Amino acid sequence: MNIVILGAGQAAASMAAKLRALGHQGPITLIGDEAEPPYQRPPLSKAYLLGEMGLDRLTLRGAEWWTEQGIILHLAERATGIDRARRVVLTDKGEHPYDALALTLGASPRRLPQTMGGHLPGVHVVRNLADIAAAKPALVAGRRLVVIGGGYIGLEAAAVARKLGLHVTLVEAAPRILGRVAAAQTADMIRALHRAHGVDIIEGVGIERITGTEAADGVTLSDGRHLPADLVICGIGVAPETALAEAAGLAVDNGIATDAQGRSSDPAIWAAGDCASFPASDGRMRLESVGNAIDMAEAVAANMLGAGADYLPKPWFWSDQFDAKLQIAGLNAGYDQVVTRPGAGTHGGSVWYYRDGRLIAVDALNDARAYMIGKRLIEGGKSPSPEAVAEATDLKALM
CATH class of the missing domain: 3.30.390.30 (FAD/NAD-linked reductase, C-terminal dimerisation domain)
Structure with missing residues (x-):
């Protein structure tokens, strides 16, 4: 069986390794649009951004491992479509036939619209190596940073920036930070931690727009205040990568919809990780975490080889701040x-x-x-x- 894995992040690496560990001898091909082999994403907004971890420690497997396992990497190659009738993945560099296809496409950061200044130079997101390469040179001690969004990514970015000596203001439109993901008691502990380290947190106030002409120079709040800024980081959540699946006619429901075993509405196509939603007791569930990327990818790998076992998540998460x-x-x-x-x-x-x-x-x-x-x-x-x-x-x- 010729298996193609589209996407080259944590889920892809875990799936490929599990397929080989379970004895799959057929071809395995990974296709990713970044130039780097699969790497860890959580340290990007923490140790890597701080300069405490290099790219060599970020990558999940050494180059020799992929060769030894006979896994073909097609990096810096962008998928443009899935021809389900022919069972072929189309990319900007060619075609890749498959017997079974796994979609491990992850998620993309949400951005503010152009009408709100989201396009201006100096406005950053934190999701991949290119994002960090763009933001890192601007993180200079003494500069002013405004972080938009009081979820985990925004809070982690604020913590790193303070450790680097920037003046940091974090703005959360909801009544409090971590409003979607944690109880008020957890938010109270995290808020106290940040304020003890000098982060100014503004809650319950929305964003009118990011200001600037040539580049971002501040943020105007919905209450009329203007916060001067040398750079802005948007941490307003992510959206699952579903465009390719939708274009191919696959069912999408808060992610690429799979059955309990990870199979999409096309029996030859599977999905795992941040991009996939699966049945849960009270509807459908989609988890954005390293733990889910690993566990679901390994479960789907087994099911691609015939295990026939439902995926039962055991959710766990972590966040390092200061x-x-x-x-x-x-x-x-x-x-x-x-x-x-x-x-x-x-x-x-x-x-x-x-x-x-x-x-x-x-x-x-x-x-x-x-x-x-x-x-x-x-x-x-x-x-x-x-x-x-x-x-x-x-x-x-x-x-």
């Missing part, structure tokens, strides 16, 4: 109660999420013990009562 690590286990969607526990340090603690009396997620800031125990409880289907979590002197006793 000297703090936020670790998250589970999914907090639909929570109706939270329990908080203090941590050992100044900036730390854990937030435990419940829905209908059942533990569904844990946020742990600088509290690896709470994260590990919470993760094991959730994955094991165990749910200590909120009162037990609040009162426990030793979390391990909850196991």
